[in-house]
Amino acid sequence: MARQPGEDAMKWTNKTLFAGLTSAAALLGTSASAVEIEYWQYFFDARVEAMEQLIENFEAANPDVTVNMTHFPYAEYRTKVAASIPAGEGPDVVQLFYGWLNDYIEADLIQPLPAEQFPTEMIEAEFFPMVSAMQVDGDYYALPTAVRSLALFYNTRLFEAAGLDHPPADLDELVEMAGALTERDGAGNVTTVGLTTGMTAQDHHWWREVLVRQFGGEPYAEDNQTVTYDSDAGRAAAAFYEGLSSEHGVTQVGFMDEPQAAFKAGRAGMHIDGSFRIGSLNNTRGLEWAVAELPVGPTGTQSNYSSYWVNAITTKAEGERYEASVRFMEYITSDEAMQIWLDVVGELPARPSVGMTEANATHEVYGPFIRGLEYAHTTVFANESAQRQVLVDMLDRVSLQGQSLSDSLAEAAQAEQAILNEYYAD
Amino acid sequence: MTLYRNLTIRQKQIVWAWAFLTLPVIFYGVIRFYPTGSAVLISFQDWNLLGERTWIGADNYIQLWNDPVFWKVFKNTFVYLLLGTPVSLVLSFTIAYHLDKLRFLHSFVRMLYFLPFMTSAVAMAWVWRWFYQGVPIGLFNNILAKFGIAQIEFLNSTSYALPAVLAPAVWAGLGFQVIIFMAGIRSIPTSYYEAARIDGVGWWTVLTQITLPLLRPTIVFIVVFSSIGFLRIFDHVFNMTTNNPGGPLNATKPLVLMIYDTAFNSFNMGYATAQTVVLFTILLIVSLIQLRLLRSA
Numbered sequence: 001m002a003r004q005p006g007e008d009a010m011k012w013t014n015k016t017l018f019a020g021l022t023s024a025a026a027l028l029g030t031s032a033s034a035v036e037i038e039y040w041q042y043f044f045d046a047r048v049e050a051m052e053q054l055i056e057n058f059e060a061a062n063p064d065v066t067v068n069m070t071h072f073p074y075a076e077y078r079t080k081v082a083a084s085i086p087a088g089e090g091p092d093v094v095q096l097f098y099g100w101l102n103d104y105i106e107a108d109l110i111q112p113l114p115a116e117q118f119p120t121e122m123i124e125a126e127f128f129p130m131v132s133a134m135q136v137d138g139d140y141y142a143l144p145t146a147v148r149s150l151a152l153f154y155n156t157r158l159f160e161a162a163g164l165d166h167p168p169a170d171l172d173e174l175v176e177m178a179g180a181l182t183e184r185d186g187a188g189n190v191t192t193v194g195l196t197t198g199m200t201a202q203d204h205h206w207w208r209e210v211l212v213r214q215f216g217g218e219p220y221a222e223d224n225q226t227v228t229y230d231s232d233a234g235r236a237a238a239a240f241y242e243g244l245s246s247e248h249g250v251t252q253v254g255f256m257d258e259p260q261a262a263f264k265a266g267r268a269g270m271h272i273d274g275s276f277r278i279g280s281l282n283n284t285r286g287l288e289w290a291v292a293e294l295p296v297g298p299t300g301t302q303s304n305y306s307s308y309w310v311n312a313i314t315t316k317a318e319g320e321r322y323e324a325s326v327r328f329m330e331y332i333t334s335d336e337a338m339q340i341w342l343d344v345v346g347e348l349p350a351r352p353s354v355g356m357t358e359a360n361a362t363h364e365v366y367g368p369f370i371r372g373l374e375y376a377h378t379t380v381f382a383n384e385s386a387q388r389q390v391l392v393d394m395l396d397r398v399s400l401q402g403q404s405l406s407d408s409l410a411e412a413a414q415a416e417q418a419i420l421n422e423y424y425a426d
Numbered sequence: 427m428t429l430y431r432n433l434t435i436r437q438k439q440i441v442w443a444w445a446f447l448t449l450p451v452i453f454y455g456v457i458r459f460y461p462t463g464s465a466v467l468i469s470f471q472d473w474n475l476l477g478e479r480t481w482i483g484a485d486n487y488i489q490l491w492n493d494p495v496f497w498k499v500f501k502n503t504f505v506y507l508l509l510g511t512p513v514s515l516v517l518s519f520t521i522a523y524h525l526d527k528l529r530f531l532h533s534f535v536r537m538l539y540f541l542p543f544m545t546s547a548v549a550m551a552w553v554w555r556w557f558y559q560g561v562p563i564g565l566f567n568n569i570l571a572k573f574g575i576a577q578i579e580f581l582n583s584t585s586y587a588l589p590a591v592l593a594p595a596v597w598a599g600l601g602f603q604v605i606i607f608m609a610g611i612r613s614i615p616t617s618y619y620e621a622a623r624i625d626g627v628g629w630w631t632v633l634t635q636i637t638l639p640l641l642r643p644t645i646v647f648i649v650v651f652s653s654i655g656f657l658r659i660f661d662h663v664f665n666m667t668t669n670n671p672g673g674p675l676n677a678t679k680p681l682v683l684m685i686y687d688t689a690f691n692s693f694n695m696g697y698a699t700a701q702t703v704v705l706f707t708i709l710l711i712v713s714l715i716q717l718r719l720l721r722s723a
Contacts, residue, residue: 078475078476078693079475081476082475082476103474103476103477103693104476106476106477107474107476107477108477109476185561185562185571187571187574187576189560189561189571189577190561191561191562198669200669200670201669252560253582254582254669255560256559256562256563257555257556257559257563257669258669267562383691383692385687385691385692386691386692389670389671389673392670392673392674393673393674393675396670396673396674396675397675400582400583400584400674400675401584401675
């Protein structure tokens, strides 16, 4: 969002107003002197707008603290943050992707949240369970304001045409319905897929954290450092996924280049994607769609994958700036902040107390995503793009080079283990 | 100031020469040579952009030597070079040779060839990427389907993907090479051709004995120029395979894409700079060989 010319002036008046308030407070002898803290996040219209609201509310409640937000292009994350904090510049509170947590801790850029304001028991009781990935060696280092999860988008127009009146409840029904939705031309080429597939999009999460678990396995060992999907469950999950195209012919990997493009164009009956897709689907004219929870597994297991951006206090924050940062962290992880974030950005609340309210949990679009959070898992990635590539290659070896699925899965598990070993070696 | 006044005219000229040279010298020092030097240093270190840099000796290079992906990528890079350079050379010469003889709509046709060179590589790559898709959206496969021919998986294939990615890259560079070739052809003195005509020599002899030998500097320039281009190929591959970068199964991955991936997805800066140093060395060797050829011409 480009800054409006009037905006600075307005901020300035606000600041003078607050300054007035604080000096008045100081006269009454209640409040400490003014503190300024820096908040950094990457640039995305809605996120910046939501954060501006949060800062305004926070400053109103804490007149002695001023929060300055800086935003910058996503691509500059590492360099900017890494260069500024050790130099004593930059953010006191920073937003980062959950997958970067280990790197940030190791580089001494962020500090643990104080146990007094953020006790482990409180976090475990009040946040959705996958947030536990933010605990390292007993300390919580960061907490999300909002989270994302997966759900099944389906094209209601195509469903109606195929005579289907409800979304699939389990994987068998998923295959059956996808079969009814698939269309082919005279030469047998697919022109509408029943279900989009492709490990390059969100399917690698669906396979890893949902399908493997639904077939009775675990993708990784407890310590997140050992790959455990080269198992019967993993093979069953891989066979199910691969069978969607090779056996059942209800999908085609890479159909119309990208799964979300096929769904947007009305050429896909069903599509598994994240809550972040809602916005762009809302803007698609002529597309009628609905959302359902991911289908359950053969034994009724429910699972989901959640990813999120977290906020953390940097090592730069000391003394009164630290105090103010803790208070700011408390506010931006509060129920109120999460509701604002949901309303403005459309990202899901990280606390059940906000997410599972009647209005949110039964919301026709957000509801299935939010309900999915209750049983969602978070993969602790060492290198997300490399680990995704492993699964992409696993299927390519089968479809392009004729390798057997179990050999390919074993090779994938080995390759991913190598990535984890290298990451945790230092 | 007295110091300056005491200088001889020759010395003053030198002072002024250096005064004017300071800006480019500083610019090159800071923008070119310093980063190049520090890249070489980083290639002997372990650094993830966030933490400390630690010296690890030649470990990055040893890892590179033992990395099967690197050798695959190394081979791909040379396939781009060895396929791309001759094909674009022959095509651009053929087009320039005939375009030179064309009078009707000459500048319009020349503009058509030059247009792709001015188009953004990103836009072009995406359009070609969609051309290559299967039915119902892919142009080529829709044409095939119309004639009842089986679909070709252009990009999702370990054997067709590289040529499919290379084709738009060749096409994009064609316009520039055609212009250079035409300038080269025009600069050959007509007296040679007149003498040949008086002697009654056929077109083939004219082509092989007059045109091609006299075009040698032009050819060497285009070979050097396009070789460096193909060795550094990145934007076409990156944009045509964003979902599966350099895929499928690394079939299209060139060295620059591997460097990008190592640096900005894996944040393994040391390993990435080691690859950069290797690429730099290859470019240096290829350019030196070709410059030597140019000089002997």
